Amino acid sequence: GAGVSQSPSNKVTEKGKDVELRCDPISGHTALYWYRQSLGQGLEFLIYFQGNSAPDKSGLPSDRFSAERTGGSVSTLTIQRTQQEDSAVYLCASSWTANTEAFFGQGTRLTVV
């Protein structure tokens, strides 16, 4: 596709369940980012992938959060044992390299009930 694609667009899950969020970046983009945005708040950095380098995981809020990027393309963000405070919009972005424009997907709206 032409842009960054995220799925699902909406996810409602019960507290304690695990969820997987998917991001398909723009083809050829080496950098991929995950951010989280709570209602009315700014973007919170979660994790960054750049090529084959070790990811920058410094923004992950707890060990319940993990992410991987397979084959330098698709990325999956996994949240284990979800809590209500995990409810937010999870945004994925990709860019050619670290310092170039980041293109965002439309996000996954996660609601933990």
Add this chain to the structure above:
Amino acid sequence: RKEVEQDPGPFNVPEGATVAFNCTYSNSASQSFFWYRQDCRKEPKLLMSVYSSGNEDGRFTAQLNRASQYISLLIRDSKLSDSATYLCVVNRIGGFKTIFGAGTRLFVKA
């Protein structure tokens, strides 16, 4: 202290007004700078990059002051369609991180 800080807003201005947003950053190793725009319940999109010499795109002017570690965005002749949240973005290399400011909400009213 946050690494990137913005005017909290909201800014409420009439159509035709000139409005300016400031953003300060704390890490002197910051390398590149952008302004993004985010409409309600939408994803952020690039508005403009910020170059050291300053740059202009129509009604929008962005400036960078490395010595004082701030960037600014000036919007002239505000339109109703300019109503959005404006996000300041700072990149640094070496222990990469792209940091978004919390955003400044702008309301332009008729």
